[in-house]
Amino acid sequence: MKILVAVKRVIDYNVQIRVKEDNSGIVTDNVKMSTNPPDDNAIEEAVKIKESGKATEVLAVSIGEEKAQETVRKALAVGADRGILVKTEGVVEPLSVSKLLQKIVEKEKPDLVFMGKQAIDDDCNQTGQMLSALLNWPQATFASKIEIKDGKLEVTREIDEGLETIEINVPAIVTCDLRLNEPRYASLPNIMKAKKKPIEKLNASDLGVDISPRIEQIRVEEPPKRKAGIKVASVSELVHKLKNEAKVI
Amino acid sequence: MSVLLIAEHNNKELRPFTLNAATAASQIDNDVHAVIIGHNCEEAAKALSKLEFVKKVIQVEAAYYENFVAENFAPVIVKLADSYSHIISSANTFGKNLMPRIAAALDTSQISDITKVIATDTFLRPIYAGNAFATVKSKDTKKCVTIRPTSFDACESSGGSASIEKAEAGEEFSKTKFVKREEVKSDRPELGTARVVVSGGRGMQSGDNFKLITSLADKLNAAIGASRAAVDAGYISNDHQVGQTGKVVVPDLYIAVGISGAIQHLAGMKESKVIVAINKDGEAPIFSVADYGLEADLFEAVPQFLEELNKLNTIQK
Numbered sequence: 001m002k003i004l005v006a007v008k009r010v011i012d013y014n015v016q017i018r019v020k021e022d023n024s025g026i027v028t029d030n031v032k033m034s035t036n037p038p039d040d041n042a043i044e045e046a047v048k049i050k051e052s053g054k055a056t057e058v059l060a061v062s063i064g065e066e067k068a069q070e071t072v073r074k075a076l077a078v079g080a081d082r083g084i085l086v087k088t089e090g091v092v093e094p095l096s097v098s099k100l101l102q103k104i105v106e107k108e109k110p111d112l113v114f115m116g117k118q119a120i121d122d123d124c125n126q127t128g129q130m131l132s133a134l135l136n137w138p139q140a141t142f143a144s145k146i147e148i149k150d151g152k153l154e155v156t157r158e159i160d161e162g163l164e165t166i167e168i169n170v171p172a173i174v175t176c177d178l179r180l181n182e183p184r185y186a187s188l189p190n191i192m193k194a195k196k197k198p199i200e201k202l203n204a205s206d207l208g209v210d211i212s213p214r215i216e217q218i219r220v221e222e223p224p225k226r227k228a229g230i231k232v233a234s235v236s237e238l239v240h241k242l243k244n245e246a247k248v249i
Numbered sequence: 250m251s252v253l254l255i256a257e258h259n260n261k262e263l264r265p266f267t268l269n270a271a272t273a274a275s276q277i278d279n280d281v282h283a284v285i286i287g288h289n290c291e292e293a294a295k296a297l298s299k300l301e302f303v304k305k306v307i308q309v310e311a312a313y314y315e316n317f318v319a320e321n322f323a324p325v326i327v328k329l330a331d332s333y334s335h336i337i338s339s340a341n342t343f344g345k346n347l348m349p350r351i352a353a354a355l356d357t358s359q360i361s362d363i364t365k366v367i368a369t370d371t372f373l374r375p376i377y378a379g380n381a382f383a384t385v386k387s388k389d390t391k392k393c394v395t396i397r398p399t400s401f402d403a404c405e406s407s408g409g410s411a412s413i414e415k416a417e418a419g420e421e422f423s424k425t426k427f428v429k430r431e432e433v434k435s436d437r438p439e440l441g442t443a444r445v446v447v448s449g450g451r452g453m454q455s456g457d458n459f460k461l462i463t464s465l466a467d468k469l470n471a472a473i474g475a476s477r478a479a480v481d482a483g484y485i486s487n488d489h490q491v492g493q494t495g496k497v498v499v500p501d502l503y504i505a506v507g508i509s510g511a512i513q514h515l516a517g518m519k520e521s522k523v524i525v526a527i528n529k530d531g532e533a534p535i536f537s538v539a540d541y542g543l544e545a546d547l548f549e550a551v552p553q554f555l556e557e558l559n560k561l562n563t564i565q566k
Contacts, residue, residue, distance in 0.1 A: 011377070013512075013513070016380070016512065017377045017380050017381060019381050026376075026377065026381060038494075093358045094349070094358070094359070095352065095353060095356070095357070095358045095359070096358075098353060117494070118494060120377070120378065120493065120513075121376065121377060122376055123361065123362065123375065123376055123377070123378065123493070124359070124361045125340075125345045125349070125361060125362075126348075126349035126352070126359050126361060127349075128349075129319065129345075129346065129347075129348075129349035129350045129353070130349045130350070130352065130353035130359075131353075132320075132350065133323065133349070133350040133351075133353035133354050134353050137424075138320060138422070138424045138425040139319060139320065139346075139350070139425070141319075141342075141345070141346045142342060142345075142346070144487070154428065157342075158342070158487045158488075159342040159343075159430075159488075160341050160342045160343070160441070160488060160496065161430065161432040161433070161488060162430065162431045162432045162433045162486065162487070162488045163430070163431045163486075163487070164427075164429070164430045164431075165428040165429045165430075165431075166318070166425060166426060166427055166428055167425075167426040167428050168424060168425050168426075169424040169425075172424075177494070178477070178481075178494060179480070179481060179487065213358070213388075214357070214358035214387065214388050214389050215358050215360065215385050215386065215387055215388065216385065216386040216387075216388060217383055217384070217385055218371070218383075218384040218385065218386055219383070219384040220376070220381050220382070220383045220384075221381065221382055221384075222380075222381060222382075223375075223379060223380065223381070223382055226519065226524075226537075226538050226540075227540075228537075229524070229536075229538075229539045229540035229541055229542060230540070230541060230542070231531075231536070231541075231542045231543070231544060232541050232542065232543050234543075235543065235545070235550055235553040235554050235557055236553075236557055238525065238541055238543050238554070238557075239554065239557040239558065239561070241541055242502070242523070242525070242541070243561065246502075246523045246540065246541075248445070248501050248502040248522070248523050248565070249445075249469060249502065249558070249561070249564055249565055
């Protein structure tokens with residue numbers, strides 16, 4: 001079985017982002033970037049499946065600027081076998097990403113495609129579902145547990161009401177929740193080894209997909225700041241304030 | 250052109266966020282039609298026909314619609330989509346799972362999780378865990394939009410008298426099978442709509458200690474929330490998680506107990522009207538959004554909180 005994992009390069013989750021002064025977007029210059037956190041879970045799961053003998057190859061794919069190569073390289077350092085970088089400039093919407101991934105899937109013919117359930121920059125939560133629609137494959141979103149049984153997957157999904165279990169045929173798309181597993185760190189020897197693993201570079205135009213944006217971002221602004229609150233000295237003061245000042249209890 | 254609202258339900262009742270999505274839909278166009286896909290969902294379809302803004306209900310029935318498998322639902326909506334300018338659903342796990350499948354089939358770039366309708370093609374939405382807001386304009390002729398339920402009021406559940414039309418079912422998607430759903434049943438208010446939310450974090454130290462949160466929630470008729478750290482540690486189940494990848498809540502009162510306040514958690518609760526933080530670390534980021542901060546050991550403060558509440562003659566419900 002071959003597993004393709006899509007990974008996105010985003011601003012590191014620990015960075016407090018800043019809005020550009022002209023409100024045209026978010027400051028990304030000289031900001032720490034890393035792999036979108038649930039994409040790390042997707043890679044980890046794929047590598048674990050390979051280690052268990054149920055998969056033969058893990059392919060990491062990223063779509064983005066040249067530097068997204070680092071994100072592919074990181075996936076290689078934790079166990080992916082080879083990488084593909086599809087180079088793009090500017091904003092690539094989830095619909096375009098899914099179309100580019102569709103082309104890669106048609107060429108590489110993986111049995112499974114894993115990715116994070118959501119990217120923490122645009123918070124869209126669309127790409128996996130869109131790709132599965134384009135391929136007409138089953139989708140298992142928000143996965144917190146994956147079991148491979150007789151060529152099918154049993155996936156536990158985190159939903160608002162609790163947990164849902166579905167069974168899907170292969171080939172399939174799985175979007176991963178942060179609770180799926182504990183991503184490993186790359187060891188130094190593996191980082192060195194990853195440098196020798198192949199990364200194929202393509203241009204979005206090579207794939208014959210129109211990726212021009214359909215959504216115009218007119219303005220980006222900071223949310224209204226909350227007024228600074230106060231510290232109370234005791235529980236009785238807190239309850240008094242909630243009752244008589246905020247009037248919420 | 251009319252707007253198509255996708256109803257979320259459990260085949261008997263509408264799920265509450267359908268009412269918020271109806272309000273959002275009505276802000277785009279007056280002519281809101283609602284589609285309900287299910288199995289033996291007559292009662293829910295009737296409830297839908299009574300909603301304030303709904304002008305027409307389209308009911309689609311088949312046994313394989315009982316469990317909301319997106320692969321079955323999406324083609325039904327794609328088939329109906331010709332007559333509509335917009336397709337709307339809530340940005341909860343139901344809508345997040347379903348809408349992109351519809352949007353891709355319609356070759357539309359979806360707009361997720363909007364908090365405001367600015368014009369029929371322009372919307373406000375949070376990005377970066379709500380640390381920025383983007384005004385975005387769709388150039389697609391057909392628009393697929395999911396709405397953040399807590400940013401739109403629920404519409405009235407009575408007053409409407411929409412006709413209910415039946416539409417033909419689509420084919421069954423045989424490659425995805427529903428197995429089971431483990432719902433946590435509770436008599437408490439729903440986390441997404443509760444007036445008061447009491448949340449616990451890593452500071453609770455164990456699942457057993459979450460009893461303190463439960464007692465406080467009982468007293469205040471509150472829903473129970475949790476930080477991701479508390480869910481990851483197994484103190485409480487995932488349906489309680491508040492934050493960027495969990496639920497967004499906007500209660501009148503949010504009480505954060507033993508929660509440090511990572512930006513991913515703040516994303517899910519910082520729009521709450523009044524925020525209380527109880528934490529022994531005076532430097533915890535949660536205090537930066539709290540209206541009332543109490544720097545104290547929660548294991549002393551929460552029992553005292555209960556005692557003080559017992560002294561009150563009345564507590565709002």
